Amino acid sequence: MTTVPTTLDRQFRDAAAAAGLLDVSYDIADTPVGPLLVAVTDRGLCRISYDPEPERETEQLARTFGARILRSARPVDPVKRELDEYFEGHRREFDLSVDLRGRSEFSRLVLEQLAKVPYGEVTTYGSLAARSGRPRAARAVGTIMNRNPIPIILPCHRVIGSTGSLVGYGGGLERKRRLLDLEHALV
């Protein structure tokens, strides 16, 4: 049976993005912590998921950003490049804008504070809560970290418990340890 030739399929995906017709473009990035689903809108990076199975993720994204979602490599390339550089140890800061639509105001505030935690350093849930203006909201901050839509770039792996334990990570503790090792954050 005739199927769509691969080149034609790719051309359409490129053309759709170039024409500005997509609410969300996504692609899969291969990294040392496994394949990641990376999604962008015209405003910036909106999702990095450790679950690379697109079907679940696209339905979720559709609810927040609109149904015109397509796997399209080109718009995602700059993000993949920065991720590669990060995992090679050549990049310490990301130069990417993010799209946090659909998050509550407090979540956004916390995630903005999170973005300021430097490479190779760690902070605690309590301290992040304090910097977000709600010093007693450590638990709420924990939940926000767990649901962080853009892990790695928004470095929730750099947030640990006040006793020094890693506590938890949306992508599993093994990945958290791996990222912190890469950054030589745990001495």
Added chain:
Amino acid sequence: MEAVTIPPFEQFYEEHRDAVFRHLVRLVGRQRAEDAFQETFLRALRSYQKLEHGRHLKAWVFTIATRVAVDESRRRRPGVAIAEEIGLDGERPAYAQLEHLAAELPDKERAAVVLRYGYDLTYEQIADALDSSEDAARQAASSGVRRLRRRLT
């Protein structure tokens, strides 16, 4: 009827791209099907957010593809009907004989005839694709067929 949510475009595209491509190959030949394919799905993307539900997406995208093929055919070689350029793949011989005539029918009749006889869609699906009632779809198909019969005799 129960509301059917519109799936993410990727899902819709993956589900229908091969069938749409084959449809276009049948209508305009392999080479021109490539341009028409891209145009079909770009048009679908442009109106995707205006869809009110996810029912009959197949009928919808086949109608778009049919229109793209007809537009393209007219633009390239005005006055020459599509099917003269169709390679005979023997898949639907009866319909293949009608196809070049169908291209000259008024829009609505053509779409109804193509979707009904070329692709076995139900009148309910056709009505949905054409944004009309089921009766109107049935009427469009049957008056299209009458018109074709007159031309054949």
